[in-house]
Amino acid sequence: MDGCGHDHAQMGMKPAAVRAALDAAEAACGLDGERMTAPRRRVLELLLAAGEPVKAYDLIAAYGRDGEAAKPPTVYRALEFLERRGLAHRIASLSAYVACSHDRAEHAAAFLICDCCGATAEVPAGAGAQLAGSAGDLGFVIQRATVEAHGLCARCRPDA
């Protein structure tokens, strides 16, 4: 993530795209009788603008547009909601959070995480598939899976 001798491009959405995504998310919530309130919208906005995993306390610090930080529960509650709605995901191996990049499809996500530049790709992993075999043999019923592959993205690969 540093000291790797090359520069890392930015990744986040442009403001117009962020607004569009926020409005779409808000509309989708409305249909389900859920409320996209101000803190939820703000946290999602920060995640979308970042375009890569963000630590909870970085969200807390960036929350106020005037540079004022939020209180931790404000952000953690928003994250809980966003995760429940499938609008954001927690990356357990990083203790960080990222906006969902699926366009509202089936939600068994896996992540490719570049340890050099921090970029992540959310791939539609039926990656439970590999596990399903072992799980079935043991009589284990999978309910959700954390699948996070670390490595180097195409731009950070030494060879290229």
Added chain:
Amino acid sequence: MDGCGHDHAQMGMKPAAVRAALDAAEAACGLDGERMTAPRRRVLELLLAAGEPVKAYDLIAAYGRDGEAAKPPTVYRALEFLERRGLAHRIASLSAYVACSHDRAEHAAAFLICDCCGATAEVPAGAGAQLAGSAGDLGFVIQRATVEAHGLCARCRPDA
């Protein structure tokens, strides 16, 4: 893990088996010029005896045979060593640690974690074979993967 209406069997190794496993690990370390020192051995002993994921601070509390706790760095350094040697694994989705149950084979492990009784099975996941496809398309090189499936084990399944 509680309030589920049924009892959960114990899982850990018996003391004799623990000692055997410790001695084997110590011998293997010796061959590689690494030292299985007292704190490392003690932490591995606790993990083996538990037979399921253990929180770091539970290890810290249980460290002293006289009931005295260890200092956090003592245990965290031992865990780092054990993980490096493949003798233990961190379960990111639980922030917990578990002794390896492979018999010294290839090490791309995946875990099936019962959310009811806490039991885990370490299965020889082919390093996210499912992911390899997506990763290759993107030019992504996977170096290590966190694969943790949560659900219900055979004994905790409601139907059975």
Added chain:
DNA sequence: GGTCGTGATGTTATCTCATAACACTCCCTC
């Protein structure tokens, strides 16, 4: 046997991550 460098440990302090608890407000419904 002495000394030197490396790796491991002991110890203190601190940092990061996350949640409990409770009062209050908003919004919808009846």
Added chain:
DNA sequence: GAGGGAGTGTTATGAGATAACATCACGACC
């Protein structure tokens, strides 16, 4: 215009992990 449920603000604290530095054990080398 009450009542109830979801959401928020706020304070405080719990849980997970590491930085920094002094000291100690061990093997290599002379």
